Amino acid sequence: MAADLGLLIIRLVIGLTFVGHGAQKLFGWFGGTGITGTGSFIQSIGIKEGAKVWAVLAGLFEFVGGLLFAAGFLTWIGAIMIIIVMIDAIFAVHGKNGYWMTNGGFEYNLVLIAAAIGIALIGPGDYVLIYTP
Numbered sequence: 001m002a003a004d005l006g007l008l009i010i011r012l013v014i015g016l017t018f019v020g021h022g023a024q025k026l027f028g029w030f031g032g033t034g035i036t037g038t039g040s041f042i043q044s045i046g047i048k049e050g051a052k053v054w055a056v057l058a059g060l061f062e063f064v065g066g067l068l069f070a071a072g073f074l075t076w077i078g079a080i081m082i083i084i085v086m087i088d089a090i091f092a093v094h095g096k097n098g099y100w101m102t103n104g105g106f107e108y109n110l111v112l113i114a115a116a117i118g119i120a121l122i123g124p125g126d127y128v129l130i131y132t133p
Contacts, residue, residue: 007125015070022063061085072128079120086113
């Protein structure tokens with residue numbers, strides 16, 4: 001019971017945070033810049049070709065992956081989507097800054113990857129929106 005509640009809390013916090021980040025990229029919600037602004041950021045880090053396509057893909061992976069992860073439905077797919085976005089963030093933005101977040105590094109990205117892998121391996125627990133064996 002306590003483990004299932006713990007898994008629910010982890011899934012909801014991480015999953016809904018990713019939903020919010022995806023909504024920022026896709027729709028400009030929660031102070032986000034939408035597809036155009038996200039595309040401009042992607043261009044500014046050196047990815048010139050298809051920046052808006054990458055913005056949509058990043059937003060969709062965050063939004064859909066976060067929904068699946070939070071709901072506990074096809075949790076492993078949601079985890080994979082979250083992990084892909086975080087690996088991309090490390091290689092495209094944070095990796096060059098070293099490990100520590102205080103220097104803009106990839107510390108937080110790695111923590112999220114570890115949590116997503118852990119939940120994917122353990123399973124979502126009993127408190128899920130739709131049970132999938």
